[in-house]
Amino acid sequence: MVLILCITEVVSWGSLYYSLPAAVGAISADTGWTIVTITACFSAGLVVSAVVGVAVGRILDRWGPRIVMTAGSVLATAGLLALANATTVTGFLAAWLVIGIAQAAVLYQPAFTVIARHYGADRDKPMLILTLAGGLASTIFVPITLGLLTALDWRTTYLVLAGVLAVVTIPLHLLLPTTRDTKAQPVAPERGRQGPVVKSRQFVFLAAGITVMTFSAYAVTLNLLPLVVERGYSAAVAATAFALVGVGQVIGRIGLTVLTRTVRPQHRPFVVGVFVAVTLALFAVIPGPVWMIAVVSLLAGAARGALTLVQATAVPTRWGNARLGELNGVFSAPITAATALAPVAGAALATGLTSYPVAAAVFAGVAVAGAVCAFFADRQSSRPTRNPSQGELADEGQRLAATDT
Structure with missing residues (x-):
């Protein structure tokens, strides 16, 4: 498969x-x-x-x-x-x-x-x-x-x-x-009701946070060519920096997989969001030399790559697999729309501020807001949100079956 x-x-x-x-x-x-x-x-x-x-x-x-x-x-x-x-x-x-x-x-x-x-x-x-x-x-x-x-x-x-x-x-x-x-993972019955999930504070805050982070990351990186040119470098250097963003995405996805061994799923969106904000801020404050532009481009790509995996695992990690297609569709809809609108928004803000680096600084602040939103999404209750184990789910299913009988 x-x-x-x-x-x-x-x-x-x-x-x-x-x-x-x-x-x-x-x-x-x-x-x-x-x-x-x-x-x-x-x-x-x-x-x-x-x-x-x-x-x-x-x-x-x-x-x-x-x-x-x-x-x-x-x-x-x-x-x-x-x-x-x-x-x-x-x-x-x-x-x-x-x-x-x-x-x-x-x-x-x-x-x-x-x-x-x-x-x-x-x-x-x-x-x-x-x-x-x-x-x-x-x-x-x-x-x-x-x-x-x-x-x-x-x-x-x-x-x-x-x-x-x-x-x-x-x-x-x-x-x-x-x-x-398809061998779907069993889920607790309350996780199977799509309506209450998508209306929950956790779902709304998490989707909003990742949407804002994605919007900021794409608004800057997809306008990287004019940003680098504005710093006084040639179009060839700008194109190389843009290509390094793609290389960085691979690094970021591998890095996040390593990170999962030490960072709980509920903390990953916040950690990645802070990383996104830092890389965008670096575009705003580092004018060069060329090797520094290259390093920041790699880091920005890594942030984008990690963000893709955070989005991919957000729903099943918190709400299991019941009606996962529908939940993923609702969760990813604003993220996809933000990705579509980000390049235009980035160029428009840079034009309004007459500076792509200044626009990058603004989007860094927006990314921080997204990270904070994601942080509070998983702090909605005093008990930490976690996925039940297969054994716990099986025990819950047996209990409910006995109750129904």
């Missing part, structure tokens, strides 16, 4: 997400549409992905990953085909909206749910492997897309990407289990 998801996540992220940054210049040159317009259509698709993620999660709970992720691959293929044939901005936008629906069914959120339900308390290592593989998507598909664009126009390039997506991901997703094949 992990191998299947690693392959499909790389191809899905590469074709449905990282292909556009590589192709946006060619699309703009051919169509005359501005880069802002093209990027806005892409961001609209991400917002749709966030909105429909809750419904996709419910379907995932009911029908299992085989149906959901296979259907998502088919819809993603159709969206890429529509994208390749779009002749107007309206058609281009409609294609990205279709792709956004597909993203909700094939990217990290459903994959995290599948891993958490299948492996239960042993989920950390499989999730690390999955996110490490997913982190290679940009490394693999940005050069592939650029290479295709040297020989083909952007429309034919997307036709090729649609073909690759269909040939690789559809048959592999058909090998995933159905609901009947």
Whole structure:
């Protein structure tokens, strides 16, 4: 299962997400549409992905990953085909909206749910492997897309990407289990009621905290090129710094996995949030030299990578696996939307303040607020929140069965 998801996540992220940054210049040159317009259509698709993620999660709970992720691959293929044939901005936008629906069914959120339900308390290592593989998507598909664009126009390039997506991901997703094949970890009955969970102070504060942290991290790192250039460095140095953020994500995911041995799950969001805030503050106060910019870029990438794993494990760690798809969908919806809006917000704030480093300082403060919010999320009661053990859950189930009898 992990191998299947690693392959499909790389191809899905590469074709449905990282292909556009590589192709946006060619699309703009051919169509005359501005880069802002093209990027806005892409961001609209991400917002749709966030909105429909809750419904996709419910379907995932009911029908299992085989149906959901296979259907998502088919819809993603159709969206890429529509994208390749779009002749107007309206058609281009409609294609990205279709792709956004597909993203909700094939990217990290459903994959995290599948891993958490299948492996239960042993989920950390499989999730690390999955996110490490997913982190290679940009490394693999940005050069592939650029290479295709040297020989083909952007429309034919997307036709090729649609073909690759269909040939690789559809048959592999058909090998995933159905609901009947999935060995879901037992959960205490009160954990199975989705309504009270999503309305709880803990859920709301934790989702808000991680959303704010993610928004801040992406607002700065996705605007790293103009920030570094503003410091007086060349575009080549800025591009290298941006690439190091991707390398740092791998380091951060491995580092968080090591951290889990000493830091309790309830403390990890706060620790990672503080780390995010520190790295953003470093962008604000360190003007150079080049090697320092490189180090800070690596650290910022590590913070982003750790944040991805914190998000992936937040729900199953606290509320078990009952209706995990739906809970994950609700939890990740604002995070996905924040990721979509962060680049524009970062550029807008920097423009308003006439300085990208000053904007980074502001976002560092916002990240601190997110970390504090996450800290208080797990301090809602005098008793620490924890996951019951398998034995405790079994004993609880037997007690309730005896009571019902």
